[in-house]
Amino acid sequence: MTGRAGVVGGNRGVGSSELRPDGAAKVGGAFAYAGDLRVPGMLHARTLRSPHPRARIGRVDTAAARRLAGVLAVVTAADVPGVATYGLISADQPVFAATEARYAGEPVAAVAAVDAATARRALAAIRVAYEPLPPLVDPGLAAEPGAELVHPDGNIYREITLTHGNPSAEGPVAVEDSYFVGMQDQAFLAPEAALVVPAADGGLDLRLATQWLHSDREQIAACLGLPESLVRLELAGVGGAFGGREDVTLQIHGALLALATGRPVRIAYDRVESFLGHPHRHPARMWFRHTATAAGDLVSVHARILMDGGAYTSSSPAVLANAVTHAAGPYRVPNAQLDGTVVRTNNPPCGAMRGFGVPQVAFGHEAQMDRLADLLGLHPVALRTRNALRPGDVLPTGQILGAPLPAREAIEAVAARPLPPPLTAAAPETALPGGRATAATHSRVRRGIGFALGYKNLLFSEGFDDASTARARLALDSDGVPFGTVHSACSEVGQGFVTVAGQIARTELGVERIELLPADTGIGSAGSTSASRQTWMSGGAVHGACVAVVDRLLARVARSLGLPPEVVESPRRSLVIDGGEIIGTETGTRLPLAEALADGGPVEAEYTFHHRRTTALDARGQGDPHVAFAAAAHRAVVDVDLDLGLVRVVAMALAQDCGTVINPLSLRGQVEGGTAQGLGLAVMEELVTVGGVVTNPTLHDYLLPTAADVPALDFVALTYPQPGAPYGVKGVGEAPTCTATAAVVAAIRDAVGRDLRRVPVRPVDLVDLSALADPAGR
Amino acid sequence: MSAGPAGPVDGAEGDDTEGDDGWEPLQYHLNVDGTRRVVSGARLEESLLTVLRERLGVTSVKDACEQGRCGACSVLLDDRLVTACTVLAADAVDARVLTVAGLGASGPAARIQAAFLAHGAVQCGFCTPGLVVAVTDLLGRRPAAGEQEIREALAGNICRCTGYGRILAAVRDVQAGRAPGGSGAPGGSGANRTNGVGGA
Numbered sequence: 001m002t003g004r005a006g007v008v009g010g011n012r013g014v015g016s017s018e019l020r021p022d023g024a025a026k027v028g029g030a031f032a033y034a035g036d037l038r039v040p041g042m043l044h045a046r047t048l049r050s051p052h053p054r055a056r057i058g059r060v061d062t063a064a065a066r067r068l069a070g071v072l073a074v075v076t077a078a079d080v081p082g083v084a085t086y087g088l089i090s091a092d093q094p095v096f097a098a099t100e101a102r103y104a105g106e107p108v109a110a111v112a113a114v115d116a117a118t119a120r121r122a123l124a125a126i127r128v129a130y131e132p133l134p135p136l137v138d139p140g141l142a143a144e145p146g147a148e149l150v151h152p153d154g155n156i157y158r159e160i161t162l163t164h165g166n167p168s169a170e171g172p173v174a175v176e177d178s179y180f181v182g183m184q185d186q187a188f189l190a191p192e193a194a195l196v197v198p199a200a201d202g203g204l205d206l207r208l209a210t211q212w213l214h215s216d217r218e219q220i221a222a223c224l225g226l227p228e229s230l231v232r233l234e235l236a237g238v239g240g241a242f243g244g245r246e247d248v249t250l251q252i253h254g255a256l257l258a259l260a261t262g263r264p265v266r267i268a269y270d271r272v273e274s275f276l277g278h279p280h281r282h283p284a285r286m287w288f289r290h291t292a293t294a295a296g297d298l299v300s301v302h303a304r305i306l307m308d309g310g311a312y313t314s315s316s317p318a319v320l321a322n323a324v325t326h327a328a329g330p331y332r333v334p335n336a337q338l339d340g341t342v343v344r345t346n347n348p349p350c351g352a353m354r355g356f357g358v359p360q361v362a363f364g365h366e367a368q369m370d371r372l373a374d375l376l377g378l379h380p381v382a383l384r385t386r387n388a389l390r391p392g393d394v395l396p397t398g399q400i401l402g403a404p405l406p407a408r409e410a411i412e413a414v415a416a417r418p419l420p421p422p423l424t425a426a427a428p429e430t431a432l433p434g435g436r437a438t439a440a441t442h443s444r445v446r447r448g449i450g451f452a453l454g455y456k457n458l459l460f461s462e463g464f465d466d467a468s469t470a471r472a473r474l475a476l477d478s479d480g481v482p483f484g485t486v487h488s489a490c491s492e493v494g495q496g497f498v499t500v501a502g503q504i505a506r507t508e509l510g511v512e513r514i515e516l517l518p519a520d521t522g523i524g525s526a527g528s529t530s531a532s533r534q535t536w537m538s539g540g541a542v543h544g545a546c547v548a549v550v551d552r553l554l555a556r557v558a559r560s561l562g563l564p565p566e567v568v569e570s571p572r573r574s575l576v577i578d579g580g581e582i583i584g585t586e587t588g589t590r591l592p593l594a595e596a597l598a599d600g601g602p603v604e605a606e607y608t609f610h611h612r613r614t615t616a617l618d619a620r621g622q623g624d625p626h627v628a629f630a631a632a633a634h635r636a637v638v639d640v641d642l643d644l645g646l647v648r649v650v651a652m653a654l655a656q657d658c659g660t661v662i663n664p665l666s667l668r669g670q671v672e673g674g675t676a677q678g679l680g681l682a683v684m685e686e687l688v689t690v691g692g693v694v695t696n697p698t699l700h701d702y703l704l705p706t707a708a709d710v711p712a713l714d715f716v717a718l719t720y721p722q723p724g725a726p727y728g729v730k731g732v733g734e735a736p737t738c739t740a741t742a743a744v745v746a747a748i749r750d751a752v753g754r755d756l757r758r759v760p761v762r763p764v765d766l767v768d769l770s771a772l773a774d775p776a777g778r
Numbered sequence: 779m780s781a782g783p784a785g786p787v788d789g790a791e792g793d794d795t796e797g798d799d800g801w802e803p804l805q806y807h808l809n810v811d812g813t814r815r816v817v818s819g820a821r822l823e824e825s826l827l828t829v830l831r832e833r834l835g836v837t838s839v840k841d842a843c844e845q846g847r848c849g850a851c852s853v854l855l856d857d858r859l860v861t862a863c864t865v866l867a868a869d870a871v872d873a874r875v876l877t878v879a880g881l882g883a884s885g886p887a888a889r890i891q892a893a894f895l896a897h898g899a900v901q902c903g904f905c906t907p908g909l910v911v912a913v914t915d916l917l918g919r920r921p922a923a924g925e926q927e928i929r930e931a932l933a934g935n936i937c938r939c940t941g942y943g944r945i946l947a948a949v950r951d952v953q954a955g956r957a958p959g960g961s962g963a964p965g966g967s968g969a970n971r972t973n974g975v976g977g978a
């Protein structure tokens with residue numbers, strides 16, 4: 001924290017609302033995103049995709065395409081020199097479909113040409129002999145024994161059976177129902193892009209937008225048959241990610257074309273390809289049965305979850321583990337049977353999206369809690385506070401919940417926030433559901449209030465050591481002024497790591513000026529920008545590297561001052577850096593930092609941060625799988641037009657367990673953005689497939705929340721420090737996305753009195769069409 | 779947009795298949811940010827967005843949907859707010875095209891940019907150039923626009939990162955004529971609990 005003995009962050013260190021170092025370039029339009037990169041002589045690449053969700057592939061005839069003037073290369077499965085497949089967890093996704101296409105949109109070939117128009121014409125000239133086969137698109141059928149196999153590896157990506165306590169124990173009060181969550185897309189604003197430049201050493205330099213440079217490198221190198229040292233990646237400007245850039249998409253295609261032509265290749269998607277090119281949030285079919293005592297204490301939770309992973313593995317097994325282990329929500333549940341399956345189908349692949357399996361189950365368990373409250377005659381908040389987890393409680397996995405987890409405090413805090421004023425007849429059309437275009441009749445608008453409580457694991461789980469490495473350096477600039485340098489491969493995707501890293505370095509190194517080197521593979525992995533992990537993990541690495549630099553410098557100074565060996569051993573006991581000076585705490589001696597650096601030269605250190613060890617789930621779903629959790633609670637207020645089925649979200653309140661806040665302004669941006677994405681899933685966002693084919697892969701048909709859809713967020717930060725994390729931080733990006741959807745739908749239910757078992761909620765789910773079908777209105 | 783088989787699939791592209799498809803390369807001038815720029819070898823069907831980005835290298839204008847749905851490519855065409863992806867470049871020949879880069883280092887746009895920065899309205903920033911243009915247009919026309927009018931006016935500009943809260947805060951601040959606050963936003967996290975972290 002600022003003001004801590006021995007460190008100075010000043011007003012630009014940890015805890016300040018320091019502004020983004022890349023902000024000026026971004027507001028002026030000068031910031032270079034991956035899609036903005038151009039080099040002389042570069043080629044333009046495009047990808048040919050299967051229009052069929054399932055088809056045998058015969059001959060891929062590229063001869064006509066190759067003959068086109070301006071076409072430099074066409075590559076197909078036959079041109080992949082290394083491993084033919086790749087993937088985050090299981091390498092089962094072909095670089096190009098070879099003998100069978102398993103989803104509509106699967107890459108079959110790629111071309112490089114002198115310009116994009118020529119590349120497009122070349123795609124049209126490629127003849128692919130498809131033999132369409134009936135696709136398996138129903139996840140329920142895919143899971144059945146004896147189902148036709150979508151892939152030789154089988155249709156079941158993972159199955160988890162979690163048994164906790166005595167699953168046959170029952171309370172006297174029970175609610176049971178089924179729920180469905182549609183396929184959401186990350187829809188980051190800047191579509192995928194990379195610039196691949198062949199190097200003289202036979203390797204490649206890639207500048208690209210990704211969430212995890214080192215994972216990309218590993219997969220690219222394996223498919224190219226190159227040593228990883230010859231595949232160098234540098235992060236270009238990234239226009240959002242939200243999980244959608246965790247998988248490799250166009251990287252290997254671009255690399256193959258660059259190697260084939262010996263020229264730089266720009267490969268980029270348009271919006272349609274972006275929708276087809278990356279995995280989405282898993283659609284989920286869920287069944288829940290909750291039982292409780294008459295007083296409202298949960299006795300048991302049973303859940304069965306079926307997720308559709310689509311054609312290739314991506315991160316499906318990990319998403320399922322999250323869904324199952326969070327299925328009971330942040331509640332004390334003595335007995336549970338939580339079962340889940342994620343299956344392979346001929347639908348588009350699904351993988352990581354903000355919340356990673358938790359928003360789905362949160363929608364289910366929160367609907368159940370509301371129904372239970374209703375049956376018990378309890379207020380929804382009262383039932384939740386009564387059952388909310390407390391540190392020390394045993395989770396369904398057998399894991400003991402660590403502190404802090406202010407779940408109860410979160411739901412109480414949102415419930416205590418002031419409500420918006422009621423809708424009056426004086427409200428302008430623009431304040432009604434439907435806005436100006438399809439404004440409602442005042443008297444037909446109903447208001448509803450809904451609550452949701454949730455929690456989300458932080459960092460990677462199940463024994464994975466997602467360590468992060470960073471390097472720090474303290475040196476003098478050309479004017480003799482000390483400054484710090486930080487190097488990390490952490491992907492800045494918009495979340496603000498670049499700001500946080502500078503704040504931490506400023507605080508620990510005690511200098512104002514911090515230079516952040518580009519994120520690249522010239523340093524060890526920082527892990528993925530996902531799982532709410534970078535402020536904790538890469539923040540921890542930067543913190544550790546900076547602390548090591550200061551330790552080294554102080555030890556050197558102690559040695560040069562002739563201080564006793566025990567001081568040299570732990571110099572912080574006698575020396576501190578403050579205000580640009582190294583001060584002897586007992587002696588009062590003062591040595592300018594600049595002088596110390598001039599005398600002994602720059603100081604550098606590298607540090608790798610590991611989180612505490614976790615364990616895999618055993619055959620009964622038991623273990624210690626999650627590093628830590630963050631709780632969040634939302635309250636949503638909605639107005640619903642009963643005639644048109646249109647919803648207006650009037651107000652949202654959020655109380656979230658944030659740990660120590662490194663940057664209040666960034667925090668606020670994260671929770672507002674996360675809330676908006678959850679709102680989108682509640683009322684508008686769904687990638688619709690018919691027979692495995694996405695029917696709405698455009699921003700015209702896939703609706704995203706606009707400024708007119710997202711209300712102001714009334715936000716309460718609960719800031720209990722998290723043990724084991726630098727400064728006591730918690731990850732903050734995902735928790736609000738997990739609860740916003742459930743809260744909005746709860747509010748709609750409250751307004752219209754319908755069950756609403758699926759999201760997104762559509763107008764057709766809200767209006768009574770039977771009156772239309774039967775003019776007599778019977 | 780009709781629902782159809784997805785994407786650039788085989789044979790689904792509208793372009794001609796081979797060789798000389800009979801198009802006549804165009805040459806014309808565009809006035810971009812006050813500078814006369816020569817466009818040559820262009821096709822008639824190219825959008826202003828394509829010509830700006832791919833022929834003139836003006837990459838500050840962003841490309842996120844090419845359907846007029848996201849506002850990332852917002853520019854002013856003779857002081858009118860348009861999405862560059864839905865305007866033919868050839869139609870802009872006699873007009874003044876103003877991008878975010880040409881809005882000026884001082885004046886209203888600069889204040890808007892400073893407020894975006896100060897209020898955390900920028901995360902990934904991909905929506906930002908378009909939003910700065912759209913807000914400049916809005917406040918130029920309707921300096922005292924109310925909350926609901928601002929929201930509706932900006933509804934053509936999608937931001938996937940921020941949830942719009944900080945963007946609206948920035949707009950309100952510019953309206954109020956307040957100097958952007960820099961890093962002076964409330965910081966405290968010493969207490970266990972802070973309401974409204976980061977200011978409203």
Ligand code: FES
Pocket residue numbers: 827840841842843844845846847848849850851852861862863864
């Ligand atoms: S790219 Fe023009 S509006 Fe989206």
Ligand code: FES
Pocket residue numbers: 189239240494899900901902903904905906936937938939940
């Ligand atoms: S800041 Fe990323 S889209 Fe707006």
